[in-house]
Amino acid sequence: MSTLSKRQFLKTMVGATTLTAGQWSGLTEALASAGQRPAAELARDDDFWLKIRALYPVTNEFTQLENGYYSLAARPVLEGYLQHIQQVNAVSSYYMRxxxxxxxxxxxxxxxxxxxxxxxxxxxxxxxxxxxxxxxxxxxxxxxxxxxxxxxxxxxxxxxxxxxxxxxxxxxxxxxxxxxxxxxxxxxxxxxxxxxxxxxxxxxxxxxxxxxxxxxxxxxxxxxxxxxxxxxxxxxxxxxxxxxxxxxxxxxxxxxxxxxxxxxxxxxxxxxxxxxxxxxxxxxxxxxxxxxxxxxxxxxxxxxxxxxxxxxxxxxxRFHTSIGIDRKEARLRYLQHYWTDQVRKHPNITLNTPETPARSCAIANVGIAGKTPAELAKVLFDRYRIFTVAIDNANVRGVRVTPHLYTTTAELDTFVRALTELAG
Missing domain, CATH: 3.40.640.10 (Type I PLP-dependent aspartate aminotransferase-like (Major domain))
Structure with missing residues (x-):
């Protein structure tokens, strides 16, 4: 039995869905609106990044600021993944061999x-x-x-x-x-x-x-x-x-x-x-x-x-390279400094992340005087519906905060407000 070509293989898929071009066209349209602007300039354009956010299945149940553990797959990636499961399942061991x-x-x-x-x-x-x-x-x-x-x-x-x-x-x-x-x-x-x-x-x-x-x-x-x-x-x-x-x-x-x-x-x-x-x-x-x-x-x-x-x-x-690593890194660093720069000088707030831009990117860690990391993580979620993770070891006491490309500055404004309220 000869090996199927990729085209022939896809034609054999029984019950497999066809991945629509809609999600990928959405990415193409968003990127077209970016033009040739430098990454540092585009990093500040919330309207552009809202178009990118629309390509992710972001929950409305809470604000996700723990993306460093496991970030969302974009819709085109997720739909491709589901299609791969169906296609492989359709011919099972034939594909594997x-x-x-x-x-x-x-x-x-x-x-x-x-x-x-x-x-x-x-x-x-x-x-x-x-x-x-x-x-x-x-x-x-x-x-x-x-x-x-x-x-x-x-x-x-x-x-x-x-x-x-x-x-x-x-x-x-x-x-x-x-x-x-x-x-x-x-x-x-x-x-x-x-x-x-x-x-x-x-x-x-x-x-x-x-x-x-x-x-x-x-x-x-x-x-x-x-x-x-x-x-x-x-x-x-x-x-x-x-x-x-x-x-x-x-x-x-x-x-x-x-x-x-x-x-x-x-x-x-x-x-x-x-x-x-x-x-x-x-x-x-x-x-x-x-x-x-x-x-x-x-x-x-x-x-x-x-x-x-x-x-x-x-x-x-494909999704990652379409956006481009320079644009991605610039936006992630911008989001981190968007919130950390607002609270770094607060007397009751401690940032466990270097201030120099070259020494950090998306991830930062913040603590509040008088609250253990676990207490801070709990109150952020219970009162403000903001999800973070508590870190309390190796000279680091605070919550890790990790925005992603789909994080908005409005969500970070809410986070900053929560920190300043809790810090008194």
């Missing part, structure tokens, strides 16, 4: 292009945690090997290194990041001072999830490499949020991100980049003897999984 891997390769190629790496250095995973754990668990550790990381790193990654310490006798050396660094050198020195002759790896966040602080990854990587230390970058919140390529990060050895945060895919998609010369030493979690040790596909043997999510990645990339 004939088109699954070639279609996934197309998404992989597009993601590699966005990241600026070779397709043979990137795989599609389920999320950042899986990606980073693939590396951490896949390396051969010995007792006494040291790893440098920050208290502000993602909890699941700290847990994974704690497990390696219990299992192999490795040593974790933790630093604590200042919420308001004075310079890149201050951050670089902090990590460098923790390095010893036994240090084997340094894990660093591209963008700290609890505060939104952007770290100088390139400078940290170059410093670590001078000491012969590998660099593992947690980019969960940076990919499709900030304009960068892997080359901008100083030759980091490993990079991981989630696609359901800022690229806007359905849940269940992430990426792992492994620099070509670092692939061979990493053992796969699930054995695959069909590819050589130097082939990154050895790390991607996940068994049968929901392929519709992989297919929807291409839809999400």
């Amino acid at each position: 004939t088109r699954q891997f070639s279609d996934k390769r197309l998404a992989q190629e597009q993601l590699a292009q966005l990241l600026g790496c070779s397709t043979d250095e990137l795989i599609i995973t389920r999320n950042t945690t899986e990606s980073l754990d693939t590396v951490i668990s896949g390396l051969t550790w010995k007792a006494g090997d040291e790893v440098v990381m920050a208290q502000q790193d993602y909890g699941a990654m700290l847990d994974m290194f704690r497990q390696q310490a219990r299992r192999y006798g490795t040593v974790n050396r933790l630093v604590s990041l200042p919420n308001h660094p004075q310079s890149d050198d201050e951050i670089v020195r902090l990590y460098e001072q923790a390095i010893t002759p036994k240090t084997r790896m340094l894990m660093v966040c591209h963008l700290v999830n609890i505060t939104g602080q952007i770290l100088p990854v390139r400078k940290i990587t170059e410093m670590a490499h001078q000491h012969g230390v590998e660099v593992l970058v947690d980019g969960a919140h940076a990919f499709a949020h900030l304009a960068f390529s892997i080359a901008d990060l100083g030759g980091c050895d490993y990079y991981a991100s989630s696609l359901h945060k800022w690229l806007g895919t359905p849940l269940g998609a992430g990426i792992l980049y492994v620099r070509r010369d670092k692939i061979a030493p990493v053992w796969p979690l699930f054995a695959d003897s069909s590819v050589p040790d130097t082939d990154i596909r050895k790390l991607n043997h996940t068994g049968t999984h929901p392929v519709a999510t992989d297919l929807a990645i291409q839809d999400a990339i």
